[in-house]
Amino acid sequence: RKEVEQDPGPFNVPEGATVAFNCTYSNSASQSFFWYRQDCRKEPKLLMSVYSSGNEDGRFTAQLNRASQYISLLIRDSKLSDSATYLCRTDSWGKFQFGAGTQVVVTP
């Protein structure tokens, strides 16, 4: 079993709609959590960190559920430019684990 798992998608989302997806992790010692955005096999770029209390950055909201060991990302008012693959990353004492990514396709 992979340490970090994501639904590969694709999630097809009409422009303006809301989409949410999760990332589950198996290592209960994971301390830090992040969401990255990756376009067309380019390098991943940090989208946001995920804090215990949940956090928001514009149209993006990240949540952490330690009890069930998953993090989530919600995108509101989806834009065409949000089409990308979203990777999650966990950090356990300096050991980074990435998920395989969730593809989001925003359609006009």
Place this chain on the structure above:
Amino acid sequence: NAGVTQTPKFQVLKTGQSMTLQCAQDMNHEYMSWYRQDPGMGLRLIHYSVGAGITDQGEVPNGYNVSRSTTEDFPLRLLSAAPSQTSVYFCASRDFATNEKLFFGSGTQLSVL
């Protein structure tokens, strides 16, 4: 500020050939690492280094060598390329003081025929 510079962007090798992927960063980061990315597998750590002269194996080190003679450079060597090494490779660095952010190079798409 160039950040993390990775070369080449594309490379085609024949089985058994050797090559070096170059990675350089100008941010004085202690930590540097190499990942490979394959469909459905996510980013997997090949080798990493926590400072000049120090390297260690990651999740998938077989078939790859690294060295860290300077803080700036962290080359990845394929001694005898195999088709299983066809992948996209990313170099990444981070500053231990600002632990969160990994800075990635732009990637190398490698095909081994």
